[in-house]
Amino acid sequence: MLVDSHCHLDRLDLNPFDGQLAKTLAAATAQGVQRFLCVAIDLETWPAMVGQVSPFPNVDVSVGVHPNAIRGRAPTLRELVELVRQHPTVVAIGETGLDYYHGHRDKARQQAWFRIQIAAAKAVGKPLIIHARDAKEDTLRLLQEEGAETVGGVLHCFTEDWDMAVRAMALNFMISFSGIVTFKGATPLQDVARRLPAERLLVETDSPYLAPAPQRGKSNQPAWVKYVAESIAKLRHETLEQVAETTTANYLRLFGGS
Numbered sequence: 001m002l003v004d005s006h007c008h009l010d011r012l013d014l015n016p017f018d019g020q021l022a023k024t025l026a027a028a029t030a031q032g033v034q035r036f037l038c039v040a041i042d043l044e045t046w047p048a049m050v051g052q053v054s055p056f057p058n059v060d061v062s063v064g065v066h067p068n069a070i071r072g073r074a075p076t077l078r079e080l081v082e083l084v085r086q087h088p089t090v091v092a093i094g095e096t097g098l099d100y101y102h103g104h105r106d107k108a109r110q111q112a113w114f115r116i117q118i119a120a121a122k123a124v125g126k127p128l129i130i131h132a133r134d135a136k137e138d139t140l141r142l143l144q145e146e147g148a149e150t151v152g153g154v155l156h157c158f159t160e161d162w163d164m165a166v167r168a169m170a171l172n173f174m175i176s177f178s179g180i181v182t183f184k185g186a187t188p189l190q191d192v193a194r195r196l197p198a199e200r201l202l203v204e205t206d207s208p209y210l211a212p213a214p215q216r217g218k219s220n221q222p223a224w225v226k227y228v229a230e231s232i233a234k235l236r237h238e239t240l241e242q243v244a245e246t247t248t249a250n251y252l253r254l255f256g257g258s
Contacts, residue, residue: 001032001033001034001035001244001248002031002032002033002034002203002225002226002229002244002247002248003033003034003035003036003037003202003203003225003247003248003251004028004033004035004036004037004203004204004205004207004222004225005037005154005156005176005202005203005204005247005251005255006037006039006095006129006154006156006157006176006178006204006205006206007036007037007038007039007204007205007206007207007222008038008039008041008206008207008208008209009021009024009025009036009038009049009052009053009059009207009222010038010045010048010049010052010053011208012024012207012208012219012221013208013219013221021052021053021056022055022056024221024222024223025056025058025059025222027221027223028221028222028223028225030223031223031226032226032244033222033223033225033226034058034248035058035059035060035248035251036056036058036059036060036222037059037060037061037062037091037092037251037255038053038059038060038061038062039061039062039064039092039094039095039129039156040061040062040063040064040065040094040095041064041065041066041069041095042065042066042069042072043063043065043072043073043075043079044072044073046063046083049061050087050089053089054089059089060089060090060091060092060255061087061089061090061091062090062091062092062093062094062095062129063080063083063084063087063090063093064080064092064093064094064095064096064117064129065096065113065117066095066096066099066131067096067097067098067099067110067113067114067131068099068102070106070109074113074116075096075113075116075117075120076116077116077119077120077123080093080116080117080120080124081120081123081124084120084124084126085124090126091126091127091255091256092121092126092127092128092129092153092255093117093118093120093121093124093126093127093128093129094117094128094129094130094131094153094156095129095130095131095156096113096114096117096118096128096129096130096131097114097130097131097132097135097139098110098111098114098131098132098133098135098138098139098142099131099132099133099134099135100133100134100135100138101133101134102133104134107138111138111142114142115142115146118142118143118146118147118148119146121148121151121153122146122147122148122150122151125151126151127151127152127153127154127254127255128148128151128152128153128154128173129153129154129156130143130153130154130155130156130173131156131157132155132160132164133159136160136164140164140167140168140171143168143171143173144171148171148172148173149171149172150172151172152171152172152173152174152254153172153173153174153254154173154174154175154176154202154254155168155173155174155175155176156176156178156204156206157176157177157178157180157204157206157210158175158176158177158178158189158192159180159189160192161188161192162188162191162192162195165192165196169197169200173200174200174201174202174250174254175192175196175200175201175202176201176202176203176204177189177193177201177202177203177204177228177232178203178204178205178206178210178212178228179205179206179210179211179212179213179215179216179220179224179227179228180210180212181193181212181228181231181232181235182212182213182216182227182228182231183212183213183216184213190235193231193232193235193236194235194236198246199246199250200250201232201243201246201247201250202247202250202251202254203225203228203229203232203243203247204225204228205220205221205222205224205225205228206220207219207220207221207222207224208220208221211224212224212227212228212231213227213231214227215227226240229243229244229247230243
Protein backbone atom coordinates (compact mmCIF):
# COMPACT_ATOMS: atom_id res chain seq x y z
CA MET A 1 0.00 0.00 0.00
CA LEU A 2 0.92 3.66 -0.29
CA VAL A 3 0.72 6.41 2.30
CA ASP A 4 0.23 10.08 1.49
CA SER A 5 2.45 11.38 4.27
CA HIS A 6 1.47 15.04 3.85
CA CYS A 7 -1.81 16.40 2.54
CA HIS A 8 -4.30 19.12 3.45
CA LEU A 9 -7.60 17.29 3.21
CA ASP A 10 -9.54 20.27 4.53
CA ARG A 11 -8.36 22.38 1.59
CA LEU A 12 -9.01 20.01 -1.30
CA ASP A 13 -11.21 20.80 -4.26
CA LEU A 14 -14.02 18.33 -3.64
CA ASN A 15 -16.13 19.39 -6.62
CA PRO A 16 -15.03 16.43 -8.79
CA PHE A 17 -16.17 14.15 -5.97
CA ASP A 18 -19.66 15.55 -5.37
CA GLY A 19 -18.30 17.64 -2.52
CA GLN A 20 -17.57 14.54 -0.47
CA LEU A 21 -14.25 13.83 1.19
CA ALA A 22 -15.26 10.19 1.47
CA LYS A 23 -15.32 9.88 -2.33
CA THR A 24 -11.97 11.64 -2.61
CA LEU A 25 -10.38 9.17 -0.22
CA ALA A 26 -12.10 6.27 -1.98
CA ALA A 27 -10.53 7.39 -5.26
CA ALA A 28 -7.15 7.36 -3.56
CA THR A 29 -7.78 3.94 -2.06
CA ALA A 30 -8.56 2.64 -5.54
CA GLN A 31 -5.02 3.67 -6.48
CA GLY A 32 -3.52 1.81 -3.54
CA VAL A 33 -3.33 4.72 -1.08
CA GLN A 34 -4.46 3.34 2.24
CA ARG A 35 -3.38 5.98 4.78
CA PHE A 36 -3.18 9.76 4.94
CA LEU A 37 -1.63 12.39 7.19
CA CYS A 38 -3.71 15.57 7.20
CA VAL A 39 -1.34 18.37 8.16
CA ALA A 40 -2.27 21.52 10.06
CA ILE A 41 -1.15 25.02 9.11
CA ASP A 42 -2.78 27.12 11.86
CA LEU A 43 -4.74 26.87 15.08
CA GLU A 44 -7.85 28.72 13.91
CA THR A 45 -8.91 26.14 11.33
CA TRP A 46 -7.60 23.13 13.24
CA PRO A 47 -10.83 22.17 15.06
CA ALA A 48 -12.78 22.14 11.79
CA MET A 49 -10.02 20.10 10.12
CA VAL A 50 -10.08 17.49 12.86
CA GLY A 51 -13.85 17.34 12.72
CA GLN A 52 -13.86 16.85 8.97
CA VAL A 53 -11.44 13.91 9.00
CA SER A 54 -12.56 12.29 12.26
CA PRO A 55 -14.95 9.81 10.52
CA PHE A 56 -11.98 8.23 8.73
CA PRO A 57 -9.83 5.91 10.86
CA ASN A 58 -7.07 5.80 8.24
CA VAL A 59 -6.47 9.57 8.49
CA ASP A 60 -3.88 10.81 10.97
CA VAL A 61 -3.51 14.49 11.84
CA SER A 62 -0.87 16.92 13.01
CA VAL A 63 -1.13 20.14 14.96
CA GLY A 64 1.04 23.18 14.41
CA VAL A 65 1.46 26.59 12.83
CA HIS A 66 3.01 27.16 9.40
CA PRO A 67 5.75 29.82 9.31
CA ASN A 68 3.66 31.92 6.92
CA ALA A 69 0.48 31.78 9.01
CA ILE A 70 0.99 35.32 10.25
CA ARG A 71 -2.69 36.28 10.62
CA GLY A 72 -3.47 33.62 13.20
CA ARG A 73 -2.52 33.37 16.82
CA ALA A 74 0.94 32.36 17.87
CA PRO A 75 1.57 28.79 19.03
CA THR A 76 2.23 28.26 22.69
CA LEU A 77 3.83 25.27 24.31
CA ARG A 78 0.89 24.82 26.66
CA GLU A 79 -1.78 24.84 23.95
CA LEU A 80 0.06 22.48 21.63
CA VAL A 81 0.75 19.99 24.39
CA GLU A 82 -2.87 20.10 25.53
CA LEU A 83 -4.24 19.56 22.01
CA VAL A 84 -2.01 16.53 21.51
CA ARG A 85 -3.14 15.06 24.83
CA GLN A 86 -6.80 15.63 23.98
CA HIS A 87 -6.68 14.14 20.48
CA PRO A 88 -5.19 10.65 20.02
CA THR A 89 -5.18 10.99 16.22
CA VAL A 90 -2.41 13.61 16.46
CA VAL A 91 0.82 11.94 15.37
CA ALA A 92 3.09 14.95 14.79
CA ILE A 93 3.77 18.61 15.43
CA GLY A 94 3.72 20.83 12.37
CA GLU A 95 3.95 21.86 9.82
CA THR A 96 6.44 24.24 11.30
CA GLY A 97 9.77 25.60 10.19
CA LEU A 98 11.13 28.57 8.28
CA ASP A 99 10.14 30.18 4.97
CA TYR A 100 12.35 33.08 3.97
CA TYR A 101 11.05 33.06 0.40
CA HIS A 102 7.72 34.51 1.52
CA GLY A 103 8.71 35.79 4.95
CA HIS A 104 12.20 37.22 4.68
CA ARG A 105 11.20 40.28 6.71
CA ASP A 106 10.01 38.43 9.81
CA LYS A 107 12.78 35.93 10.47
CA ALA A 108 12.82 36.57 14.21
CA ARG A 109 9.12 35.76 14.58
CA GLN A 110 9.44 32.61 12.48
CA GLN A 111 12.39 31.38 14.48
CA ALA A 112 10.62 32.00 17.78
CA TRP A 113 7.54 30.05 16.67
CA PHE A 114 9.75 27.27 15.33
CA ARG A 115 11.54 26.92 18.66
CA ILE A 116 8.22 26.72 20.52
CA GLN A 117 6.99 23.92 18.28
CA ILE A 118 10.22 21.96 18.61
CA ALA A 119 9.82 22.23 22.37
CA ALA A 120 6.22 21.00 22.07
CA ALA A 121 7.30 18.00 20.01
CA LYS A 122 9.85 17.09 22.65
CA ALA A 123 7.33 17.55 25.45
CA VAL A 124 4.85 15.11 23.92
CA GLY A 125 7.33 12.79 22.22
CA LYS A 126 5.99 13.38 18.70
CA PRO A 127 8.00 13.89 15.49
CA LEU A 128 8.19 17.20 13.66
CA ILE A 129 6.94 18.05 10.17
CA ILE A 130 9.31 20.67 8.80
CA HIS A 131 8.65 23.26 6.11
CA ALA A 132 11.91 24.81 4.92
CA ARG A 133 12.24 27.22 2.02
CA ASP A 134 15.25 29.41 1.36
CA ALA A 135 16.26 28.86 4.98
CA LYS A 136 18.64 25.92 4.90
CA GLU A 137 21.24 27.00 7.44
CA ASP A 138 18.84 28.48 9.97
CA THR A 139 16.55 25.45 9.76
CA LEU A 140 19.38 23.06 10.49
CA ARG A 141 20.85 25.31 13.16
CA LEU A 142 17.60 25.64 15.10
CA LEU A 143 16.90 21.93 14.91
CA GLN A 144 20.33 21.27 16.35
CA GLU A 145 20.20 24.00 18.98
CA GLU A 146 16.81 22.82 20.26
CA GLY A 147 17.73 19.13 20.34
CA ALA A 148 15.16 18.11 17.73
CA GLU A 149 17.05 14.90 17.03
CA THR A 150 15.47 13.40 20.14
CA VAL A 151 12.11 13.26 18.36
CA GLY A 152 13.16 13.43 14.70
CA GLY A 153 10.64 13.96 11.97
CA VAL A 154 10.50 14.75 8.29
CA LEU A 155 11.56 17.53 5.96
CA HIS A 156 8.43 17.63 3.85
CA CYS A 157 8.20 18.62 0.18
CA PHE A 158 11.97 18.50 0.02
CA THR A 159 13.48 20.83 -2.60
CA GLU A 160 16.99 21.33 -1.22
CA ASP A 161 20.35 19.77 -2.07
CA TRP A 162 22.12 16.59 -1.05
CA ASP A 163 24.10 18.43 1.60
CA MET A 164 20.95 19.44 3.43
CA ALA A 165 19.55 15.93 3.15
CA VAL A 166 22.70 14.47 4.71
CA ARG A 167 22.73 16.98 7.54
CA ALA A 168 19.03 16.49 8.20
CA MET A 169 19.42 12.73 8.32
CA ALA A 170 22.19 13.19 10.88
CA LEU A 171 19.56 14.95 13.02
CA ASN A 172 17.22 11.94 12.79
CA PHE A 173 14.99 13.29 10.01
CA MET A 174 13.43 11.60 7.01
CA ILE A 175 13.07 13.23 3.59
CA SER A 176 9.71 13.42 1.82
CA PHE A 177 9.25 14.05 -1.89
CA SER A 178 6.23 15.70 -3.47
CA GLY A 179 5.12 16.07 -7.08
CA ILE A 180 8.06 18.40 -7.68
CA VAL A 181 10.30 15.36 -8.09
CA THR A 182 8.29 14.43 -11.22
CA PHE A 183 8.99 17.74 -12.97
CA LYS A 184 11.36 17.66 -15.93
CA GLY A 185 13.59 20.42 -14.59
CA ALA A 186 14.02 18.92 -11.13
CA THR A 187 17.30 17.15 -11.92
CA PRO A 188 19.15 18.02 -8.67
CA LEU A 189 16.16 16.93 -6.60
CA GLN A 190 15.88 13.72 -8.56
CA ASP A 191 19.52 13.03 -7.76
CA VAL A 192 18.72 13.32 -4.05
CA ALA A 193 15.80 10.90 -4.45
CA ARG A 194 18.09 8.48 -6.25
CA ARG A 195 20.81 8.59 -3.57
CA LEU A 196 18.70 8.69 -0.44
CA PRO A 197 18.93 5.65 1.87
CA ALA A 198 15.73 3.65 1.63
CA GLU A 199 15.02 3.91 5.34
CA ARG A 200 14.79 7.73 5.11
CA LEU A 201 12.35 7.98 2.19
CA LEU A 202 8.74 9.21 2.26
CA VAL A 203 6.28 10.31 -0.44
CA GLU A 204 3.51 12.89 -0.29
CA THR A 205 1.21 15.03 -2.39
CA ASP A 206 1.01 18.25 -0.33
CA SER A 207 -2.42 18.35 -1.97
CA PRO A 208 -4.16 20.47 -3.10
CA TYR A 209 -0.81 21.98 -4.11
CA LEU A 210 1.99 20.84 -6.43
CA ALA A 211 0.22 18.27 -8.57
CA PRO A 212 2.72 15.87 -10.13
CA ALA A 213 3.24 15.21 -13.81
CA PRO A 214 1.16 14.28 -15.75
CA GLN A 215 -1.43 16.22 -13.73
CA ARG A 216 0.71 19.32 -13.24
CA GLY A 217 -1.29 22.54 -13.04
CA LYS A 218 -4.39 20.87 -11.67
CA SER A 219 -5.66 20.88 -8.10
CA ASN A 220 -3.76 18.04 -6.49
CA GLN A 221 -5.43 15.10 -4.75
CA PRO A 222 -4.17 12.25 -2.53
CA ALA A 223 -4.63 9.60 -5.24
CA TRP A 224 -1.81 11.19 -7.19
CA VAL A 225 0.83 10.24 -4.65
CA LYS A 226 1.08 7.17 -6.86
CA TYR A 227 2.72 9.32 -9.57
CA VAL A 228 5.32 10.48 -7.07
CA ALA A 229 6.07 6.92 -6.03
CA GLU A 230 6.27 5.77 -9.65
CA SER A 231 8.73 8.54 -10.46
CA ILE A 232 10.94 7.65 -7.52
CA ALA A 233 10.77 3.97 -8.39
CA LYS A 234 12.04 4.75 -11.87
CA LEU A 235 14.87 6.92 -10.50
CA ARG A 236 15.95 4.23 -8.06
CA HIS A 237 15.51 1.33 -10.51
CA GLU A 238 12.94 -0.24 -8.22
CA THR A 239 9.36 -1.35 -8.65
CA LEU A 240 6.40 0.68 -7.50
CA GLU A 241 5.65 -2.10 -5.04
CA GLN A 242 9.13 -1.78 -3.50
CA VAL A 243 8.79 1.98 -3.06
CA ALA A 244 5.30 1.57 -1.63
CA GLU A 245 6.49 -1.03 0.86
CA THR A 246 9.51 1.03 1.89
CA THR A 247 7.69 4.33 2.32
CA THR A 248 4.79 2.74 4.18
CA ALA A 249 7.16 1.04 6.61
CA ASN A 250 9.01 4.31 7.11
CA TYR A 251 5.77 6.18 7.77
CA LEU A 252 4.63 3.68 10.37
CA ARG A 253 8.01 3.69 12.06
CA LEU A 254 8.06 7.50 12.27
CA PHE A 255 4.44 8.28 13.08
CA GLY A 256 3.29 5.04 14.64
CA GLY A 257 0.42 2.74 13.81
CA SER A 258 0.07 -0.52 12.00
